[in-house]
Amino acid sequence: MGISTQTMNKSDIKLIAVLERTGGFASAQELHQILRREGDGIGLTTVYRALQSLVDDKIVDLLRREDGEAIYRLCGDTHHHHLVCKSCGDTVEIEGGAIEKWAKTMAEEFGFRDVGHTAEIFGICSKC
């Protein structure tokens, strides 16, 4: 099913589980703390390794906090963007139809090829 269920090991699955439970974005350090708190003795190194492999397999999203720290989130397999609450971290996956068109148009206009893009919206959610 998954892109590489073959290469998925116990740690990968643990990380997927904790990401499912927590929902939003979390850093490697935070995920490690959560697992530790729950009694899992997993090492920080392994957390980093698992996250890296999940990112490689496109099973989790990696983006950056404002201070540059990497944060991870389980994500669907279709291309999408995020609406993130700056206060509580709640995240909504949204479509970016307008963005896709914009990126393509701009790339063409300036003669760029092989283009990708990033687009995130952040603000304060209704609960906060």
Place this chain on the structure above:
Amino acid sequence: MGISTQTMNKSDIKLIAVLERTGGFASAQELHQILRREGDGIGLTTVYRALQSLVDDKIVDLLRREDGEAIYRLCGDTHHHHLVCKSCGDTVEIEGGAIEKWAKTMAEEFGFRDVGHTAEIFGICSKC
């Protein structure tokens, strides 16, 4: 003229000058090396301080390399986005009319307030 020409000191001006000369994005470490190579004995701490104040004053843009390292670029004072060449680093500032609208629409739809956004396009430029 500028937002805070009053608070602009010698180091700020040096950094602006080197950013003008180099054109694209560069990290604090790179800018420091360039200045050193040119015979300027400026300290790394001062480079960081100057960049920080220039970012605060909206005189330079701060964004992140894929590995999270902060990179800086002199920029106009109007809100804009970037089209960056993954190969040579060349950057074009572009308007994001479509993005602005998209961000606003999505934020409203999900009840977010006080929203901002980021959007970058990256690819290979025509020269590369």
Place this chain on the structure above:
DNA sequence: TCACAAAATGAAAATGATTATCATTTCCAA
């Protein structure tokens, strides 16, 4: 010009995330 406080500077140490090492343990197929 002189004195002196505020601002600027930079060397060195501290911090904090991420990565590299490497010895040990767990898996698994032959």
Place this chain on the structure above:
DNA sequence: TTGGAAATGATAATCATTTTCATTTTGTGA
């Protein structure tokens, strides 16, 4: 069962960035 490959995690190493703090520069009023 067994030998080697994969996985694990403690520890050390990296590396960008921030803090500290002592020194230097700058500006201003006497």
